[in-house]
Amino acid sequence: MLGKASPVTASYIEPFVGGAYVGIDRNRFTETGGVAGLSGASRFAEIPTLTAGVRAQTEVDLGLGAPVSLHGLVGYRRAFGDVVPTALLAFGTGPSFVTAGIPITRDALIASAGLDLRVSKAATIGVSYTGQVGSRAEDHAVKGTFTYRF
Known part of the structure; x- marks a missing residue:
């Protein structure tokens, strides 16, 4: 992740650019159990x-007796490569078939917002929201935290 913080008193605004690469390598498999045994072909998927x-x-x-830290992020994420997860499967000696999982959205808006309250010199409590919104899927989460530094 590349970024440049621009401090403004106790505040900052930081533009950033980052990249990630996920490679999933699944080996061939065969279940035992006769005609109902499932087998699957090997597959390698790349998602930068x-x-x-x-x-x-x-x-x-x-x-509140202590400063509250407010933080947020807004950005754009572009996914490349194998964004539709698939598997080539077969039961026993029967014909093969392809299954597809939930597609990964190629273009997504990402956002997060949160606040942290220092309750003592060593302890902080916080709450935050993170989300991704795209044409194929949405993902939203709320998280509470308690941090104690010693």
Whole structure:
């Protein structure tokens, strides 16, 4: 991930560009169990991605006795390669068939937002949202955290 933070007091705005590569290598397999035994062909899938966006963070005083850290990110992710997972399967000696999984969205908007409250010198609690929205699928999550540094 490449990025350049631009500090503004206790805040920053940072544009970034990043890449990732996922390679999945599945070996051939054959179940035992007679005519109902499933067999599958070997398969290698490659899914490189590029992501670009901007992230920001600032601290604000909400009168809670400690500053609250607010952070967020918005970006665009492009997936390449084998975005439709498939498997070539067969039962026993029967004919082969192809199954397809849930496709990975080629173009997706990614976003996250959260806040962290320092409750002591060593402890922080936080809550955050992350999401990806594309034409084929959406993924949303909310996460709570407790961090203790010693």
